Amino acid sequence: MSDAEETIPIKDEYAIVAARSAGKTISSKCGFGLVDQTRISTAISELARNILVYAVTGTVYIREVAADGKHGIEVVAEDHGPGIVNLDLAMTDGHTTGGGLGAGLPGTKRLMDEFDIISAVGEGTTVTVRKWL
Numbered sequence: 770m771s772d773a774e775e776t777i778p779i780k781d782e783y784a785i786v787a788a789r790s791a792g793k794t795i796s797s798k799c800g801f802g803l804v805d806q807t808r809i810s811t812a813i814s815e816l817a818r819n820i821l822v823y824a825v826t827g828t829v830y831i832r833e834v835a836a837d838g839k840h841g842i843e844v845v846a847e848d849h850g851p852g853i854v855n856l857d858l859a860m861t862d863g864h865t866t867g868g869g870l871g872a873g874l875p876g877t878k879r880l881m882d883e884f885d886i887i888s889a890v891g892e893g894t895t896v897t898v899r900k901w902l
């Protein structure tokens with residue numbers, strides 16, 4: 770197994786495009802089909818956009834992972850922004866504090882197999898998602 774890995778600093782719109790494109794490349798390398806490649810890169814751009822909108826800067830890590838005989842992709846979106854006060858609310862379809870659609874986080878959860886979010890007010894937010902082949 771190759772160990773494709775990419776770290777993308779998020780600081781502007783170009784970085785979102787770069788993260789999306791890295792997601793496509795790495796998921797293809799992992800063996801995901803076109804539909805899953807698009808699901809994964811869409812999830813990545815939602816997480817990257819949240820970093821830009823709410824935390825201004827942060828980092829997206831994309832890598833191949835293997836666990837329990839499974840093989841897939843892991844994306845970690847990390848920032849040291851304001852954090853999320855109410856995680857249940859943030860995960861509710863339609864809830865937004867930024868004038869968006871409130872679809873990014875719940876949509877990302879549906880697109881991926883595993884979704885984990887850790888957030889502390891004043892400290893930041895880390896979202897970890899995985900998809901298995």
Ligand SMILES: Nc1ncnc2c1ncn2[C@@H]1O[C@H](COP(=O)(O)OP(=O)(O)OP(=O)(O)O)[C@@H](O)[C@H]1O
Pocket residue numbers: 815819820823824848850851852853859860864865866867868869870871872873874875894
């Ligand atoms: N990285 C983050 N830091 C701080 N708050 C965040 C972060 N990501 C999400 N949130 C909070 O969670 C809410 C829901 O996020 P979500 O991505 O689902 O919707 P949205 O960004 O408001 O709209 P959309 O993604 O549909 O354009 C946001 O409105 C914001 O309050």
Ligand SMILES: [Mg+2]
Pocket residue numbers: 815818819869872873874
């Ligand atoms: Mg969003």
